Amino acid sequence: MAVQDKLNFKNIGAGLEKMSDLINFGFYLDLLERFKHLKYREFPLVYFLNIQPFFNIINEKRKTISNRQLELVLKNKINEKKELQIKFDQITQLREKPSNFYKKGKVALYDELNLRFTDNVYLEYFDPETTVIVRTATENKEFLEIPIHNLENDTFDNVELNTEIEEKARRLFLSFKDHPIFGHRPFQAKFFQRIRYVISWIGPIIKFFEKMDISCLVVGGAADEISRMLILIGASKGIPSVCLQHGMMSDNRGWVPTIASKDAVYGIHEKEFLMSWGVPSDCIEITGHPKYDRIFTESHMSKMDFCKITGISPYLKTVLIATQPGLWSISRLREIIKYLNDYKIGVIIKPHPTEIRRGSFIAYKALENKIVKVVESEIHLHDIIQNVNVVCVDYSTVGLEAALLGKPVVYATNKVHDGANYSYTKYLAVPNLKKLAYIIRCLIVNRFEEKNITDYRVKVQEYKNSLVYKAYPEQLAGKNLSDLIYKLSGIKSYIPKKELSDGMMIKGSSEKVYLIQNGMKRQIQDHGVFTRLALDMKNVHIFDDDFIKKIPSGIVLS
Secondary structure, X not given: OOHHHHOOHHHOOHHHHHHHHHHHHHHHHXXXXXXXXXXXXXXXXXXXXXXXXXXHHHHHHOOOOOXXXXXXXXXXXXXXXXXXXXXXXXXXXXXXXXXXXXXXXXXXXXXOOOOOOOHHHHHHHOOOOOEEEEEOOOOOOEEOOEEEEEHHHOOOOOHHHHHXXXXXXXXXXXXXXXXXXXXXXXXXXXHHHHHHHHHHHHHHHHHHHHHOOEEEEEEOOOOOHHHHHHHHHHHHOOOOEXXXXXXXXXXXXXXXXXXXXXXXXXXXXXXXXXXXXXXOHHHEEEXXXXXXXXXXXXXXXXXXXXXXXXXXXXXXOEEEEEOOOOOOOHHHHHHHHHHHHHOOOEEXXXXXXXXXXXXXXXXXXXXXXXXXXXXXXXXXHHHHHHXXXXXXXXXXXXXXXXXXXXOOEEEOOOOOOOOOOOHHHHHOEOOOHHHHHHHHHHXXXXXXXXXXXXXXXXXXXXXXXXXXXXXXXXXXXXXXXXXXXXXXXXXXXXXXXXXXXXXXXXXXXXOOEEEEEOOEEEEEOOHHHHHHOOOOHHHEEEOOHHHHHOOOEOOOEO
16 A cells, blocks of 8 residues: 555544534633633633643533534634634733833743753753742752742642632532533533632742742743743733743644743744634744754764663664653554564664653563663663664654654654644654554665655655754754843843853863854864864863853854
């Protein structure tokens, strides 16, 4: 069967899913409008709710009631996707808050959930003098010298508020006793559960903004209640916010409607997706994510060192399989590994950070043999990608990272996704694992016996070539984010080093030598660069490693 024959499965049921999504969001708007009088101070508590658990309940209810029946009770019916953000803004009036620009405060980073900064991002782009980290519960007072504000330290007696809000909510729900959703007991139970959670944190978050002079807020998503409270309570004080995309926008829930001042995204695919739901273009910035800067700013692990750590032969052709919770079962992994091993292809399994944190990756260890290895966190993902021949993912940003590093990518996805239109994944998706293993083998040996495989190889190349223009056009996302913060608040998140000047060469205790350009350190990859740029090692200045770590990294000079 031709590869193209496998590529249309994502369209199955798309029309039905689209209708269900619009109805779900209609109920969300109804919830906001009808329950917005449940307030603490001036804040409607319902605005802070994470809507995803409620959508799950509505979808479960849909097993016993038709979409047509649900539509009949909707007050805020959405006919087209682009209406969502417009209607949301009309109900909430959140975008009409005045902006308190250029207030000389700090940049607040809520990094407990999905911000996903690596240590070098904190060190290079967030000065301890201009930054505070916000966390709900921690014993640490600072991280990499940046002070931490622990919300848990701010006590808040919420018993009376809980009682008052719950009584009002119960009276409201009584008026909807015949409503198929608001009268549904599981929906009501979830509502009270999440409202109690919101009430437990709203006091500490209000106190945070009263205690701290904040000029800008950065979060890694706006779906969860803590992020939503930080964004919206901050907005009430005129504080702008940046919501940084942390992964693929594989579905619409959690991404729309937006509430931050700016949504900072990877590229055109995400911008088009948000705009399709009515998000204004000027509320979206293409910045990239700082965690990917390392692809462009650092040289990567040598093949010799990689093989020494993994125990894999340097002559073995290998494929990286990056897993994700719930997407790669043991049986599915065992099947693809068997097919690949039959072709004498080794496998590196890289568990998802969530699987490592939960310990669920241990099950993958049973699949190890001489040419199959599980790599936890002892090797950076980018170093793994650099030293394999092909990367195989289900539906992950690892595919994006691999392509940016110049590696062929294949998608073993068998899911239907309703998020951003990542067109490149459609052309590279082969859910049949036996066929997928054959394609991986063809990509590795660069020999294609069948025309459809040749076509597939062309698509892989087109995918790689188009990334820089559409999927991920930025290479210095840390700088882009810092510039965006400055544009919104007038605050520089990092302070340029006065000791440095353009053209200066510097190094620390390692063998790495850097050239300073535009205030950034650019690693000189090899002696050929020295010769080409007429640089002399005699002119290298020595600095402490801690000083060098705090200089923003530019693109490697190669």
